Amino acid sequence: MLKGRSIDAATLTDVGRALAFPELPDGLAASNDKLRPVAAERWPFDPAHLIAAARDATGLSDFGDDYFRAVLDRLCRSAEEELDLSPVGRRNLYGQILDHLVQRLRFQDLWNRHPEILDETIEAPIFIVGLPRSGTTFLQQLLAQHPALRAVPFWENLAPLPQHDPAIRPPDDAPLIAQAERNVEGLRRFAPGLLALHQVAAEEPEEEIYLLGPGFASTVYEWVYILPSFGRWYASADHSAGYRHFRQILQTLQWMRGGGRRWLLKAPQHMEQLGPLRAAFPDAVIVETLRDPLTAAASLANLCCYGQRLRTDRPDPLATGAAAEAMIGRLVEAYVRDRPDNDPHFISVPFADLMGDPLPLAARVLAAAGVPMTDEARAAMAAYVADNGRKDRVPVNYGPADFGIDIPRLRARLDGYYARFGLTPDPKFVA
DSSP states (O other): OBTTOOOOGGGSOHHHHHHHSOOOOHHHHHHHHHHTTTHHHHSOOOHHHHHHHHHHHHSOOOOSSTTHHHHHHHHHHHHHHHBOOOHHHHHHHHHHHHHHHHHHHHHHHHHHHOGGGGGOOOOSOEEEEOOTTSSHHHHHHHHTTSTTEEOOBHHHHHOOSOSSOTTSSSOOOHHHHHHHHHHHHHHHHHOHHHHHHSOOOTTSBOOTTTTTTTTTOOSHHHHHSOOHHHHHHHHHSOOHHHHHHHHHHHHHHHHHHOOOSEEEEEOGGGGGOHHHHHHHOTTOEEEEEEOOHHHHHHHHHHHHHHHGGGTOSSOOHHHHHHHHHHHHHHHHHHHHHHOOSSOTTEEEEEHHHHHHOHHHHHHHHHHHHTOOOOHHHHHHHHHHHHHHHTSOOOOOOOOGGGGTOOHHHHHHHTHHHHHHHTOOOOGGGOO
16 A cells, blocks of 8 residues: 555465455456556646646635645645555545545635625534544434434535535535445445445435545545555644634535534544634534544554555555554544543543443433433434344454554553543453
8 A cells, every 4th residue: 555565465464464465346456457557647646736627627716725735735745655556546536635625615615605604603513522443433323313413424424515506505415415325335346345344324424524624624534545644744733724614614514404403423533633623613512432442443454454455456454554553542642632621511431331221321411412302312212222233243353463553552652541531451452
């Protein structure tokens, strides 16, 4: 996945070898062969080229605040210098960056024409903040059964603006939903295991890392691709402007599709952006899920490495493990640093409690967040738990060793997190 790295199969575990040398679907391999001669020229990671392409695609020129250009420059430099992408991977990354630039132009044009959008009230949004594999998805989907709460479905994350003029309300969202369904079907065809590892459905809630994309304050690029230098730069940069942009996007979604419900959002990346998050949403309620971070590191590495078969001819389990270890370490250290003590805006959710008896825990979270429980909401959540419990679970057949993650080193690095929240190490990671 990274330029200049070789992969020695002898140094990998059986799981690592299966990830590093996957058997690709015929359609994917054929697409890579067809596009190989033209990929680099057709899809360059050049900021000026991408900006011009976005302007050509929309006929618009106003991107708003120029802070995003520094992010774009770093992202493009890291992608061009560090990534060893397949032709399909290059096309997809280029397309994602271009799409976020196009969205940024279209949002800014709408705000210029309808400045009243930015007067929309975002009242006490609820943000679920926790590491991968700590129950954030389950908790969000459980709470989203409450009719007073409004999550962002996968289709709206991918394409928040309709294909027509977004000033025309209500928008025609059917084409956006259909496109998201085609995206899910594409994953099912070319990387079926990815959906088993991270379930996605067009109309189900999804974390807002895509909505943060037009503000260039998202970790979506770093989590999907391995971008070492960009990740280091991103961690040290101030993303307050990007989070303000994200707030304006939520205001726009309310304005287009109706308000009246409280936002229910979630993303692991907020763990290292508590300052920008709370500056943009001063009355936000933060629901923190708590679990051994080593579980998150191995899970993130497995998910990212499996997905690399869509993006590179050389998936690299060990480089992916190093990146996952760095990302989890960053999130945890930043959260311990920035999370205030004795703040009533924070609600703790231990993973064991969530999995052991989710309905009373959900009721406690809602009460603490000031969301009245109703019979309708209680019945919907009970039905969700009953249905979720019947879903087939994918057995976990991987661990930190498959990705070269150093358990003692990472545990020592995160010792303050265990102590701060009274966490018990997962027994399977205890020597």
